[in-house]
Amino acid sequence: MAKKKIGIIGATGYTGSELVRILTNHPDIEITMITSESRVGELFSDVHPFLQGIADQKLVSINQIDDYELDLVFLALPHGVSMDFVKRFKHKPFKIIDLSGDFRLNSKEVYEEWYKLNHIFPEGIEKAVFGSPELFFDKIKDANLIANPGCFPTSAILGLAPLLKANLIEEDNIIVDSKTGVTGAGIKAKTVNLYSNVNDNFKAYGLKYHRHTIEMQGVLDKVSEKETCIQFTPHLLPVDRGILTTIYVRPTGKMDEIKLKELYADFYANAPFVRLRKQEPAIKDVRGTNYCDLYVTYDKRTNMVIVISVIDNLIKGAAGQAVQNMNIMFNLEETKGLNLIPLNP
Amino acid sequence: MAKKKIGIIGATGYTGSELVRILTNHPDIEITMITSESRVGELFSDVHPFLQGIADQKLVSINQIDDYELDLVFLALPHGVSMDFVKRFKHKPFKIIDLSGDFRLNSKEVYEEWYKLNHIFPEGIEKAVFGSPELFFDKIKDANLIANPGCFPTSAILGLAPLLKANLIEEDNIIVDSKTGVTGAGIKAKTVNLYSNVNDNFKAYGLKYHRHTIEMQGVLDKVSEKETCIQFTPHLLPVDRGILTTIYVRPTGKMDEIKLKELYADFYANAPFVRLRKQEPAIKDVRGTNYCDLYVTYDKRTNMVIVISVIDNLIKGAAGQAVQNMNIMFNLEETKGLNLIPLNP
Amino acid sequence: MAKKKIGIIGATGYTGSELVRILTNHPDIEITMITSESRVGELFSDVHPFLQGIADQKLVSINQIDDYELDLVFLALPHGVSMDFVKRFKHKPFKIIDLSGDFRLNSKEVYEEWYKLNHIFPEGIEKAVFGSPELFFDKIKDANLIANPGCFPTSAILGLAPLLKANLIEEDNIIVDSKTGVTGAGIKAKTVNLYSNVNDNFKAYGLKYHRHTIEMQGVLDKVSEKETCIQFTPHLLPVDRGILTTIYVRPTGKMDEIKLKELYADFYANAPFVRLRKQEPAIKDVRGTNYCDLYVTYDKRTNMVIVISVIDNLIKGAAGQAVQNMNIMFNLEETKGLNLIPLNP
Amino acid sequence: MAKKKIGIIGATGYTGSELVRILTNHPDIEITMITSESRVGELFSDVHPFLQGIADQKLVSINQIDDYELDLVFLALPHGVSMDFVKRFKHKPFKIIDLSGDFRLNSKEVYEEWYKLNHIFPEGIEKAVFGSPELFFDKIKDANLIANPGCFPTSAILGLAPLLKANLIEEDNIIVDSKTGVTGAGIKAKTVNLYSNVNDNFKAYGLKYHRHTIEMQGVLDKVSEKETCIQFTPHLLPVDRGILTTIYVRPTGKMDEIKLKELYADFYANAPFVRLRKQEPAIKDVRGTNYCDLYVTYDKRTNMVIVISVIDNLIKGAAGQAVQNMNIMFNLEETKGLNLIPLNP
Structure with a gap:
């Protein structure tokens, strides 16, 4: 099977670095594109020096997204920013897993009350599946937009x-x-x-x-x-x-x-x-x-x-659960690339 | 006013070292006796080296207690051991503040159920005042035996x-x-x-x-x-x-x-x-x-x-509250020696 | 003896809060003035909430300094800022203990090489005594400007x-x-x-x-x-x-x-x-x-x-050594207000 | 290629748990035997509960070693104990990687001076190769006994x-x-x-x-x-x-x-x-x-x-370097099973 092509939107935070940490050893995907608007042209390992020699991808801008064929993108963006992206690229063929809070709540109204922000893409709220595999496995399988849980x-x-x-x-x-x-x-x-x-x-x-x-x-x-x-x-x-x-x-x-x-x-x-x-x-x-x-x-x-x-x-509460959702969406074994063993002590 | 003479029974734990830390700067008392059965003859600062030059008292045995005139003793002993001491010295003239759990509960039966130990001195349970100054100030004033709160x-x-x-x-x-x-x-x-x-x-x-x-x-x-x-x-x-x-x-x-x-x-x-x-x-x-x-x-x-x-x-939850109780029992200002300022950071 | 009147210039950092922590219990001084240009009008305990009820002085501006009679001021300012203050108030009657690096080096040239800053008050470098009491006790006694060691x-x-x-x-x-x-x-x-x-x-x-x-x-x-x-x-x-x-x-x-x-x-x-x-x-x-x-x-x-x-x-390496220097300058016992006992654990 | 059969002697320490953590995901070996004299019959995950569901092997005694075919054993034993094992099993066909200090020094005399212990198997000192792959790769390749570096x-x-x-x-x-x-x-x-x-x-x-x-x-x-x-x-x-x-x-x-x-x-x-x-x-x-x-x-x-x-x-300084040595001894790629990515933060 050809490897799935993955984009990671937002490289500078912990969610971004954890996604890369996990996906680097995932056998069935390749990280095709990592974006960071503030650090375009630098290496991923310039932002996260502990990954020197491990993840030296060059960072690009979201605006270059059409240069890449992508099967799925992870949005490692702050809430309020994610919805812009989802709206802007709603006609793109790739699936989206959003790690922000923008599509997790049940309505535009509830979102606006608790987040004190206008929601600019309520259509996304309708479509999004809450990415809790233990509860909504079947819906995740068929989803195009996942609201990855907090x-x-x-x-x-x-x-x-x-x-x-x-x-x-x-x-x-x-x-x-x-x-x-x-x-x-x-x-x-x-x-x-x-x-x-x-x-x-x-x-x-x-x-x-x-x-x-x-x-x-x-x-x-x-x-x-x-x-x-x-x-x-x-x-x-x-x-x-x-x-x-x-x-x-x-x-x-x-x-x-x-x-x-x-x-x-x-x-x-x-x-x-x-x-x-x-x-x-x-x-x-x-x-x-x-x-x-x-x-x-x-x-x-x-x-x-x-x-x-x-x-x-950062893992079951963010990047790991996101990869678990990705596996389900790609019909891969749920645990692929997630054979992580606790670091203790 | 002559300084009050204080004994500390049990030197090796944190309660002992905190009592000494606080009482060393208390203007109205002097630490007359510190006991440790396991380290008789050593210095207090041998047990707690950070107190070298600050608290170099020689440790003695409980059995030497008659060599000292004491106004009050603090029991910094494990539960189950404190009650032995209280029973043994019930006719002594000094007041006792017990920092263990032996006299805090309402009856021998309740103690035995929750501590899984025989209580050998139920008379002490009757007599003891629960040393919470904010609730029982007046009783503490007149008490001879304080059960210092957990x-x-x-x-x-x-x-x-x-x-x-x-x-x-x-x-x-x-x-x-x-x-x-x-x-x-x-x-x-x-x-x-x-x-x-x-x-x-x-x-x-x-x-x-x-x-x-x-x-x-x-x-x-x-x-x-x-x-x-x-x-x-x-x-x-x-x-x-x-x-x-x-x-x-x-x-x-x-x-x-x-x-x-x-x-x-x-x-x-x-x-x-x-x-x-x-x-x-x-x-x-x-x-x-x-x-x-x-x-x-x-x-x-x-x-x-x-x-x-x-x-x-270790302070409001143990040694400090004990000193607060002592102040009240001695009719001293409640805050004497307790002008401690938070170490932050 | 009348209490000495102390000013603390610069309230927001750790040096400021440690000075206040130590001086609050010093028997022979009173904190007369604390300045902070960014938080004038607030309480010291608004800046350092753990001092609520302990140090609630109102913060003032350096520009109000003539409203106060001061025997000594501590400068808890960044290097590069301290020298401005020392220069500006060189004719004032109060002694100065500067906790920054501005007057610690042996010459303007050395300062400028290592700090990459112009030194605007080389006269201060001449006058300042390096505040290491174990080495320079006699000079400190007579100093008007102390460069408190790093x-x-x-x-x-x-x-x-x-x-x-x-x-x-x-x-x-x-x-x-x-x-x-x-x-x-x-x-x-x-x-x-x-x-x-x-x-x-x-x-x-x-x-x-x-x-x-x-x-x-x-x-x-x-x-x-x-x-x-x-x-x-x-x-x-x-x-x-x-x-x-x-x-x-x-x-x-x-x-x-x-x-x-x-x-x-x-x-x-x-x-x-x-x-x-x-x-x-x-x-x-x-x-x-x-x-x-x-x-x-x-x-x-x-x-x-x-x-x-x-x-x-923060203490022997800053605020405590500064108070030790102050004691020496005031002919007080070197240890006054510094009977601090290690918090361990 | 058939998987290599591995024994781990000594299960209770960190070296043991790290070896298991690393080897569990190694594609070319299987953990055949884990010993612990003090906890025979228990599961490895009883000793290290964070491995529940991950490493539930039953612990056996060293004395059962003849029940297993082994290609290599790791000794995760204290110094002074390792040499007993090496001596006792010197004629066994398996290779040994000793993680203790027993075979790292250059002579029996030096060992006895610095470890204050008799060395009962100086022959092992002669034979052992110091397991620093960056320095002694070729010798490690052919070794039967590795002294894994401190x-x-x-x-x-x-x-x-x-x-x-x-x-x-x-x-x-x-x-x-x-x-x-x-x-x-x-x-x-x-x-x-x-x-x-x-x-x-x-x-x-x-x-x-x-x-x-x-x-x-x-x-x-x-x-x-x-x-x-x-x-x-x-x-x-x-x-x-x-x-x-x-x-x-x-x-x-x-x-x-x-x-x-x-x-x-x-x-x-x-x-x-x-x-x-x-x-x-x-x-x-x-x-x-x-x-x-x-x-x-x-x-x-x-x-x-x-x-x-x-x-x-625990890894380059113990279990990881040991696995690196094992890979070299088995003619596997040096990095096999060691594609570990820093956990940061």
Whole structure:
């Protein structure tokens, strides 16, 4: 089979470098084009020096896109910028996987409320498939535009879907307490991400209004066929990568530990990247991989279910899940190029 | 006034070294005796070399205690060991501040259920005052035996007391999601505390059964005069010291942001170590100090109150609160020797 | 005695916040004025929120300086800016301690070569006393302008002075391999200081051309009365604060371990902030304090002397040493307000 | 070609887990046997839970070795234990790559002096080939017993070999200042490796007497055909993995930057894992990979050459270099299974 030709739009951020890191060893594709408007003409490894000798592609402009035959492009662009691209190239033959938030929500209105931005391409919202392979495999197979899930939503949705699908918990009483590594905030030099502000430190942020709240609710509304209500609080960990989400939910009926474990085992029986762990997983257990590690338990004393969900925010929470979606869209084995083993320690 | 004579029982752990660090600069006391059964005859600074030239006291055995006149002793001993000491020296004239968990719970039965140990001195449980100055100042003043609060309970109790005292929340529906630095686990070389297991990592532990759960509930039952039920989950942060606790509670009646802030301002009007913060506090904001920083907010969308509570686990969560209690017991200014300023960064 | 009135010029950086942290508990001074041109009218604790309730002074402009009676001002300004201030206020009655590099070198020419800047006030270079109390106590006593030493030079100079003063090593064959925490680079949001670039990472920088090289050489030329030549390489540690400097020098004559230790003990017999350590010191052993910990040893096999020197770059390497200089200038006890105990862990 | 059958002797340490991590994705071998005397019968992923679902091999005893046909075994054992194994199985048909220090030195006498242990199998010292592929490729090809290099020596030897081979520096005046991550000290729970002792900290250790000194000298004596003398000082970094070595040497003749760079480019022209970097490399630039990144520069002012050498101590400094050696011994492409890309950040 001829190798699929891939474009990566946006080279300077972590999403771009992770895509390249993963795709470089993927046997069935070739990276045909990498763009960066600010660094045209430089090498990819000039932007990411640790890739010297590994990924020395010359960076080009989006405007040169017609020079390339492409089967699929990944958009590693900020939200608000992605939609421009999707609109501009809507008639192109390539498929698109957008890693921004522009096409993840359920309507133009909801987007504009939570992102405080005009949405210039609502048609894309209609067409886009939410790229969560464990939930929407069949739709992804046939999609031309994937809205690749956000990092926090990935951890929360995979943690909650079995319970909500089976209608076993109060859907309007969900607490999602997340802790993320600092790469979730991107590569830009912001005071909040300075070493001295993050190291040996920890804090909550974005209380009550974080955009990923509505993304989680939107997807879980569909899974549960009910209107969910989620209290979502992100916290900033002194680690580079990784999200651990602790979820608290209230069963509506009788619950026990065995039933709970079986529910998850059944739900994820065919999901190669979901590991149901015997003990509480740590974020380093999935570092550098596409795994989502889950641990569920029932507290009889309090009548609560606790779910712990762990991912690498840059991989299962971004670039890795995007490649997983690409594999599905190309009818490749879902795990191709994703045989990544945790770097631990 | 003659300086008060202080003994520190147990020199090798972090609690011991923090007590010495704080008391060395306290103007009204002198450290008369420091014991360590395993290192008798060595200097305190042999055990803690960073204190060379600062705290070079010779370590003695508990058995030499009659050689000293003491006004007060701090027990920096593991739980299960403290009660032996308290029992053995119950007729001594000195006051005791116990930093272990042995006298914090409400009964011998509860202790034995949660600590899986016989309690050999239930009389002490009766007599002991829970050393939370913001709640029990008057009792502490007259106490001879203080059960110095646990680190997680300190953060949770100070975060919850105003709401429970005022009877404004569902008392049986409380979620306490805590994140702690590694010193909470003590100074011993355990695999779980190895650098490579903690660094760049994060995980939950002690789900459902952590002993601090019952300590929180026991104290808050008294504050609220109701039977509280708390879901408590601790997590291990890659930081040396600090606890951040995120609390989720449900108002029973109408709530708003202003009322909430006023409630806390009133409740802590005379508490020199509670800072009500305008923004979400970070753990480094209190590092090295006796502060408890609180931030409260109400989420109208979900009808929930979120409280964030931050302490230095070794100070407000242990040695600093103990010195605060000592000051109160000696009728000294509550803040004496505790004018510690956060080391940040 | 009336409290001395102190001004701090430049509030936003780490040097400013450390000065305030130290001076707040100093018994003989009062902070009369803190300036910040960019944040006039705000509180000091708005700039450094961890100081809420501790240091809530209102920030003013340098232009308001005539509204205050001042005994001494600290300049916590960038190099290149300090000299403007010193020149502008040269006729003012207050003493000046400048924490920048503007007056540390031996001549205008040397400054301009290494700093790539015009020096607009060479008169200040003549007048300024290099503020290393262990070497120049008497001159500091009478100085009106102190050039407070750089962080790397402090660690290197204190490590080398005894050997060079005694003329026991090859003065033109000195290797100074330093490792510093990230606060040495200041508080600004620069890519190089982002958490993800520093955490779990380590690298050398500024090879061959770091400005502190010439500062070390200039001072040690005076100490040794010879022309020293130093190979200085700084490295960036994933820690907030602290410098450890490893020094390699070649004895000119016969050397042994005992002679070496005695040399240092004699040289620093009256230096309250130099601790000669029995074992290799670690940077956390001095964290938050004004100590310089030294360890010296002789390697018979290779005929080399190794010196390890450790400081807190923000304290002995900046604000603490500045306060030490202030004490000396005011005829106060050298250690006043500097009874800081290491925060460890 | 039939897959080669591999045994790994010693499963519990980092070397064992890294070997498994690398070999799991190696196309031409199969892991046939993993031993652990302390955990026989358990799964490899019970010992290293992050490998659940990835490496679930059952652990067996060394005593079962005759049940397996093996082409090669890796010894991931402590020094002092490896030699027992090598002696016991000297007549077995499989090749051995020993990752301990037991066969790295030049004689029984030198071993016993620096390791303070009897060497029970000096015959092995004669036979063993030092597994540095960049220096001894041809000998490795034909070897039956490989002494896999130590981590510090790997970084120092690759940094120094071109200069010593070309006879361009003073061979008896070499300073090797190394900084290592904590995994270099192994997986055991030792006080020195506790999070609170390593985090935000930094110190030198093993001054003058570290065993890797003599390993470096022994190999470089051969490379230079002279008697080298090295001052080696290791330091402990607050990072999991990675070594950065800063080397200072004195040219014997005229040196310049261009000549220096060419020398290294020529020397490593055929070395797929040595990257000559344009800027100073950082340890995260090679994290998770088999690269050794080198940067060399000449300081005209001081007449010194500085070399910076960076590796991942667990990979190029242990398991990765071992696999590289295995590939060479099996006549496979040197890079097989080692297409690892840096995990950064």
